[in-house]
Amino acid sequence: MKRLRIGVLASGGGTNLQAIIDSCERGEVDGDVVVVITNVPNAGAVKRAEEHGIEAYCFPHEGASREQHETDVAECLEKHKVDLVCLAGYLRMLTSDMVERFESRILNTHPALLPSFGGKGMHGIHVHKAVLNYGAKVSGCTIHVVTAEVDGGPIVLQKAVPVLEDDTPESLQERILKEEHKLYPRAIQLFAQEKVKIEGRRARIIET
C-alpha cells in the first residue's frame, strides 16, 4: 500500500507535530511527514522537523495578503505531493479557497468535545478556561475534517477526558494534550488505510 504523504501546518512548539512524526517512525502510521510549514519564524515546529530530516518552510503571514499567504502554503503542499494536511496548533484561519483545494483532506485537532466549546475565539487555553467556567465534568479532544465552518467539519475521532475538581486550565490542557498526541496519529492512520468515508457532515469509519 502506498504510504500517505503528510504535510503539517504548525504555529507553535509543535508537540502534536512531534507525536505525528514519532507515530510514523514507529510504524503506527503508514505514512510520512514530508513537509512542515509554519507562519511563525522560529517556531519550535521547524526545529523538530529539521531534527527528523523533514523539509520545513516558514511563510510569515505578516506583510503578505491573506490570499498570497495561502497560495504560498498551498503551492508548497502541492509541490510536496501531500495527500493529507494536518493542522497542529496552526493559528491561522484557512480561506474557503484553501479548504476547497484540499477538500476532505485537511484535519484539525480541537482540545474539547465538539460541538461543546468550539467556534470563534475557542483555541488554546481559552477552551479550557471556558470548560472550567462552565463547570463541565468531562472534556476531551476532537480530530475533525476542516470545512469552511470553524470547528464544524466532520468528526473523525473523539476522546473523552475527565475534568478533575482541582483542575486549572493548564492542568486540564496538559491532560488533554496527552490524549491528542495519541488520537491524532490514530485518525491519520485511518486516512492512510482509506477507512474514512465522508457522508455529509459525518465521517464514517469503515472496516475494509
Next chain:
Amino acid sequence: MKRLRIGVLASGGGTNLQAIIDSCERGEVDGDVVVVITNVPNAGAVKRAEEHGIEAYCFPHEGASREQHETDVAECLEKHKVDLVCLAGYLRMLTSDMVERFESRILNTHPALLPSFGGKGMHGIHVHKAVLNYGAKVSGCTIHVVTAEVDGGPIVLQKAVPVLEDDTPESLQERILKEEHKLYPRAIQLFAQEKVKIEGRRARIIET
C-alpha cells in the same frame, strides 16, 4: 446521618426512578424515595412506586393552569418533607417559581454531554438523533442542578459514552440510559453526603 428524603417527578416508564429506588434499597444511596409524582395518568412510574410501597400521586397538567399544576406538585413535595427533587423523564418545564422554591435542590438528567445537544426541544430520542446527525463520536449523560435556564444548571456528574458506527438513535439511547441508571444514584448520594457545593454555575464536589 439523617437519610435524604427524595421526591421523584416522572412522566414515563420510570426506569431512572427504578434505578434510584433500587440504589436506595441496596444502601448505595443514604436516602429514600418518599414520594413519586407524575403528570401522566397510568405512567409506569406510579406502578413502580406502588410496588415498593412508595406514595404516588398523579397531577394531570391538562385542565390545570401551569401555576396551579406546579403549586399542587410543590405542596405535595413539601408535605412529604422532600430534601431533594429528582426529575426522571419529567416532560414538563418547571417555572422559575418552582425552581426558586427548591433552589439548588432539583436534579435532572440529560442524555448527552451538556453543553452539547441540550436546550429547547432536546429531549428523549431527539437528542440521540441530533448526536448521530452531527456525527459526534462521543456522547454521554449529565446530571445537573435545575435552574430557570433549560439544561443550563450546574453539572454534578457527567459520563462519556462512545457513539458506535452502527448506532441507531435507539441503540445509542439504550446504551446511555444504562449509564444514567448508575450515574443518577451516584449524584444523589453526593447530595446525601453533603458533598455538593454550588458556586455560581459550578457544582463542586468536595471531599469531607
